[in-house]
Amino acid sequence: MNLTTEQQSILDGSKGEYLAKCMRWLVQWGDVMGAEGLIKCDNTHALLPVPNLMARNASDDTMRSYMADLKQACEHRTAEGCYCTLHAAFVTFEDVDVPENDPEQVAMQKELADLAANAGFIPTFTCAPYLVGNVPVRGEVCAWTESSAVVYANTILGARTTRHGTESAIAASLLGLVPEYGVLLDENRKGSLRVEVTANLTHPTDWGALGYFAGKEAGLGIPVFNGCRRPSQDEAKQLCAALATSGGVTMAHIVGVTPEARTLEDAFQDEVPEETILFDNETLRAQYESLRQITGDEIDACILGCPHASIRELAEIAHLLKGKKVADGVRLWVDTARGTKGNADAMGYTKIIEDAGGTILTETCPTNMRIPAKRIITHGFKQAHYSRGMIECESIIAKTDACVRSAVAGKWLGD
Amino acid sequence: MPDNIDIRGKGVVGGKASGEALVADATLSFWGEVDAVTGKIIAVGHPLEGESLKDRVLVIRSTKGSSGTPMILNLAKLEGNAPVAFVNVEVDSLAALGCIVNEIPMLSKLESDPFAVVSTGDQVEVDADAGVMRISKISP
Numbered sequence: 001m002n003l004t005t006e007q008q009s010i011l012d013g014s015k016g017e018y019l020a021k022c023m024r025w026l027v028q029w030g031d032v033m034g035a036e037g038l039i040k041c042d043n044t045h046a047l048l049p050v051p052n053l054m055a056r057n058a059s060d061d062t063m064r065s066y067m068a069d070l071k072q073a074c075e076h077r078t079a080e081g082c083y084c085t086l087h088a089a090f091v092t093f094e095d096v097d098v099p100e101n102d103p104e105q106v107a108m109q110k111e112l113a114d115l116a117a118n119a120g121f122i123p124t125f126t127c128a129p130y131l132v133g134n135v136p137v138r139g140e141v142c143a144w145t146e147s148s149a150v151v152y153a154n155t156i157l158g159a160r161t162t163r164h165g166t167e168s169a170i171a172a173s174l175l176g177l178v179p180e181y182g183v184l185l186d187e188n189r190k191g192s193l194r195v196e197v198t199a200n201l202t203h204p205t206d207w208g209a210l211g212y213f214a215g216k217e218a219g220l221g222i223p224v225f226n227g228c229r230r231p232s233q234d235e236a237k238q239l240c241a242a243l244a245t246s247g248g249v250t251m252a253h254i255v256g257v258t259p260e261a262r263t264l265e266d267a268f269q270d271e272v273p274e275e276t277i278l279f280d281n282e283t284l285r286a287q288y289e290s291l292r293q294i295t296g297d298e299i300d301a302c303i304l305g306c307p308h309a310s311i312r313e314l315a316e317i318a319h320l321l322k323g324k325k326v327a328d329g330v331r332l333w334v335d336t337a338r339g340t341k342g343n344a345d346a347m348g349y350t351k352i353i354e355d356a357g358g359t360i361l362t363e364t365c366p367t368n369m370r371i372p373a374k375r376i377i378t379h380g381f382k383q384a385h386y387s388r389g390m391i392e393c394e395s396i397i398a399k400t401d402a403c404v405r406s407a408v409a410g411k412w413l414g415d
Numbered sequence: 416m417p418d419n420i421d422i423r424g425k426g427v428v429g430g431k432a433s434g435e436a437l438v439a440d441a442t443l444s445f446w447g448e449v450d451a452v453t454g455k456i457i458a459v460g461h462p463l464e465g466e467s468l469k470d471r472v473l474v475i476r477s478t479k480g481s482s483g484t485p486m487i488l489n490l491a492k493l494e495g496n497a498p499v500a501f502v503n504v505e506v507d508s509l510a511a512l513g514c515i516v517n518e519i520p521m522l523s524k525l526e527s528d529p530f531a532v533v534s535t536g537d538q539v540e541v542d543a544d545a546g547v548m549r550i551s552k553i554s555p
Contacts, residue, residue: 025516032427032511047486051451055490058452062493145482165485165509167516182508219442220477220505248442248479248507386447389457 001030001179002037010175018072022171029168030179038177039184043083043136043159045129045144046169048073048116050109052090053100053370070112078120079176085124085134086116087145088308089363093338096359100369109363121173125363126337128237128308130157133339138259141184143172147244148237148307148382154251156236158259160184163250183251189260190269191253192221194276197228199284205399207235208381209287210279211242211252217277220248224267226255226276234310241307242381291384291397294375294412301373302326302407303366303387304400305335306380311343313400317358318349320404326357327410331373334358335365358407367391377403377412420550422533423526426543427506430520432499433540436550437471439463440530445491445513446483454496472539472548473498474529477505485513492517500541502529502548522548 003011011023026038048070055063078084091106093113113123124132127146130153136142138158144150145164153159162182164172172178183189195214201207214223223243231239231254243249252258253267261267304317317334326332334353336344341362344350350360366373367387375394378384384397396412406413439462443449448458454469468491478484484507491497501514501521514521520543529548533539538551 025512028428028515029508029512032506032515033508047482049486051486051490054487055452058490058494062490065493066490147482150482163482163509165482165512165516166489167485168512169482220479220507244481248477388459390447392457 001027001035003027007038007177018076019174022174025167025171026175026177026179030181033179033181035179035181037180039141039180041141041143041172041176041178042081043134043140043142044169044173045085045087045134045142045146045149046121046173047087047145047166048112048121049087049089050091050105050112052102052105054090067108071115073170073174074112074115074119076119076174078173082173082176083134084121084173085129086121087125088127088365088368089125090368092361092363092369094362096361098369098371100371124337124339126308128337131308131310131340132337141178143169143178145169148241151240151244151249151251152237154183155240155254155258189251190222190271191224191267193218193223194273195223195225196276196278197225198278198280200281201228201235203399204232204234204238205379205381205397206284207231208238208242209284211239212246212287212381212385213279213283214252215243215245215247215249218247218249222251222253223249224253224255224261224264226264228254230257234313237307237310238380245382245385287381288397291381291395294394294396296375297411299375299377299396299406299410299412300330301366301376302330302332302403303335303376303378303380303383304333304403306365306378306383309334309336309340311340311347314340314344314349315347316400317404318352320401321356321358322352324356324408326407330407330410332358332407333361333366335361338362377406379403418551420532420552422529422548422550424522424546424548425524426520426546427511427523428514428519428521429544430518431540431542431544432472432520433538434470434472434499436474436533436535436537436539437463437466437468437498438474438530438533438535440476442476442479444479444481444484445487446481449487449491451487451490451496452494454491454494467496468498469496471498472500472502472541474502474533474539477503478507478510482509484509485516488513488517488519492519500543502541504529522546
């Protein structure tokens with residue numbers, strides 16, 4: 001890669017050992033990915049989490065070494081003018097009665113949150129930064145972690161970010177630079193797979209089904225959705241999360257919605273393929289069936305807000321739960337960002353959900369926390385997919401109203 | 416079939432390592448599908464479900480999906496459970512980052528189909544600096 005004199009001097013240690021290491025990560029990564037240089041980055045979404053139960057039984061040495069790295073990052077300032085938010089954590093700061101919320105790890109995460117705030121990171125602790133103020137404009141160069149948010153930024157907002165990991169997002173936040181490759185360049189934003197949508201998509205979870213299907217088909221490519229209507233923000237959120245779950249998708253085009261894809265020709269940069277795959281009502285149903293492999297009807301957890309719930313989803317959930325009670329033995333979780341919960345408190349949604357026996361969980365989600373369950377119901381394809389391995393449960397994917405009805409009944413009642 | 420078979424490729428992240436191959440013509444997400452502390456693949460229904468990554472040469476199509484990859488790889492490495500080398504048909508940028516940060520050699524852009532040659536249990540030497548993997552078959 002070609003480096004400027006200043007970039008080279010940082011690499012050589014002019015700003016200290018840690019920033020030299022950050023520069024080395026970006027330069028080496030850029031070389032591997034075929035970047036010609038580093039470009040200015042104005043917006044990051046980084047990961048600074050304690051691992052909590054992911055490191056259950058990990059040695060003290062592992063934990064010390066892991067924490068030392070993150071603390072070292074926070075001894076520096078985020079780059080001037082760079083908007084830096086933080087990704088979801090693996091503990092909650094809420095006072096919840098679950099042993100998985102290890103008080104020692106919570107204390108460590110709070111310490112990290114304070115250090116991060118001093119460094120200039122906004123402690124949003126969410127997987128959906130675009131719901132709490134981090135909304136880049138079209139063309140803005142970003143460095144985001146959280147694959148679902150990356151797909152959202154590229155596809156819905158027309159911003160530009162490759163998929164980042166912990167170290168690259170920290171490096172980008174502190175240096176204000178990213179290697180220029182992949183979807184940061186026009187030519188790499190060209191569609192690779194044409195998906196004709198004839199299915200009747202009526203709810204955010206249906207859009208999740210579309211993403212789950214297309215992610216499998218597209219792999220690391222760029223699917224183009226043609227023939228569907230404009231999704232709502234919540235529908236777009238489910239689509240993007242599912243695309244990044246079943247595949248390694250970084251962006252998609254929705255013809256007529258994605259800012260740079262007014263037409264099919266735009267999406268494919270004038271080389272529209274003949275070959276198409278079809279997403280019809282039968283394919284839609286098959287996606288639901290693929291995440292309903294269950295051996296019984298009883299459920300013990302209902303997980304809503306994957307990715308983190310918007311205020312409108314909290315309104316819907318409160319409306320569905322008003323005057324009802326979640327069945328004994330079922331834990332109903334609604335995961336959201338602290339900022340969104342503040343609004344839910346003011347709107348009275350929090351009280352309705354809590355009165356019904358539900359819990360609003362901020363900073364994290366129960367699967368990130370590894371709260372065990374035998375059989376969960378959820379409206380998020382991402383949650384339904386990963387929870388099976390992460391908390392070794394059976395999962396049922398269903399629309400929000402069916403999830404809530406089942407949580408009240410204590411068992412899967414069907415659509 | 417000769418005892419040793421070489422497949423040439425391109426070193427993505429430099430270094431040399433050898434170990435027992437863990438092979439599947441499949442994708443894998445380190446986030447959600449790997450337990451860093453046990454080093455095991457926990458993805459339900461995955462062809463490598465239950466297998467340990469510890470000291471293995473991981474021969475798969477690509478990693479997929481998750482920005483959590485380098486973090487899980489970091490924890491696995493600190494715990495001594497990381498693969499010793501990656502041989503991936505396609506390069507997922509997050510696996511490349513994870514290998515850079517954790518100093519794990521990675522080989523890609525192979526000249527022939529590795530799944531036709533290498534099987535789980537074979538001994539594999541990866542030299543990502545020279546861009547080659549040498550496979551010693553466990554059985555003729």
